[in-house]
Amino acid sequence: MVVLDKPLPYVGITPMQIITAVLVLIVGFIVAKIIVASFKKGLKKTKLSGLVIEFLARFLSALLYVAVILLAVRALGVEVGSVVLGLSAVIGLILGFGMQDTLTNLAAGVWLAALRPFEKGDVVTIAGQTGKVEAVGVMSTELLTPDNVLITIPNKLVWGNVITNYTRMPTRRVSVDVGVAYGTDLDKAVKLAMELMKNHPKLLNDPEPSVIITGLGDSSINLQLRAWTKTEDHWAVKVDLTKGIYELYMKEGIEIPFPQMDVHIKEMPK
Known part of the structure; x- marks a missing residue:
């Protein structure tokens, strides 16, 4: 007992x-x-x-x-x-x-909480990792990636790196690249793209949408559609414009070329 x-x-x-x-x-x-x-x-x-x-x-x-x-x-x-x-x-x-690393992480966490370069729920890129901010702890910061992977980054790496915040601002520009074949009526191509953007319900009128020529490629004249929308609508609008410009150009007979290579074979003299 x-x-x-x-x-x-x-x-x-x-x-x-x-x-x-x-x-x-x-x-x-x-x-x-x-x-x-x-x-x-x-x-x-x-x-x-x-x-x-x-x-x-x-x-x-x-x-x-x-x-x-x-x-x-x-x-x-x-x-x-x-x-x-x-x-x-x-x-x-x-x-x-080597406790200095721990103290550095702690100090960096205090600075992150005080200066707030991002908020909980913001989508950021830090040290090459992109995700939604879940929390800033005493020693590390947690990011949740779009495919539901949790990434833990030491605070000293967060504070010591460039921080790209995609959702801090209320509006964001949507850019969609598209190429048209050489010989295309550019005025018509630009007009159609402008009409597509102006008719989209989630695009802002100020700043106004625009279409610019970004370059002359190997097989196409490269255009870029630029329009502004609310940050939360960014990806949905980008998908809509990408799909919409393709379908519109196909309907109007404007060719969107793909890269091609011509190979010429010469026979050696016997």
């Missing part, structure tokens, strides 16, 4: 202390989650952005978890002061072997 208040051999800890420590961990983690949830709910009533709220909530969560672990250690009969002192010594040792 196990006596709850009798120390176990070799460890000097009683079963009761172990049970108490486990209960402290379970209850402590539950309480910590409730506190963090209430904290986030309160911050949402302020003017802080979702990104800052998420960062502060994660930071508070980390502090509470450390406090719960220290309480559990104390329940085992270990002096918390000695544990903190030991942890300080370990942290000091780690600092000498």
Whole structure:
């Protein structure tokens, strides 16, 4: 029969202390989650952005978890002061072997939350990775790609790289490239493209749409349709214009050529 208040051999800890420590961990983690949830709910009533709220909530969560672990250690009969002192010594040792990267990530996370080059839900390209911002944590930033892959990038790489934000501005220009065959009536081709854009319900009249000649290719005269729309409509409009200009040019007899190569074979004299 196990006596709850009798120390176990070799460890000097009683079963009761172990049970108490486990209960402290379970209850402590539950309480910590409730506190963090209430904290986030309160911050949402302020003017802080979702990104800052998420960062502060994660930071508070980390502090509470450390406090719960220290309480559990104390329940085992270990002096918390000695544990903190030991942890300080370990942290000091780690600092000498590369903890600077961790501190750099932490500092970068603070700057990202404060200066907000992007918000939660923005679509960005960072360090060659494109996705929707899910969260900025204490150490890293999370992006969700269009094919539902979660990418975690250290904050120091985010802060130290060029950040392209595709959704920060309320409007965005749609560009559609199309080539027409040499000999095409360019005035007619431009007029048809302009009519297509002006008749699209999601395109803005200011700035006005336009069609420009971008170059003379090997097999085509290259045109580009340019129109402005709301950022959230960008990809839908791009698909509509790409499909629409192809169908319209085919209907009006305007050739859209494809790259061709003529090969001439000469026989060598015998």
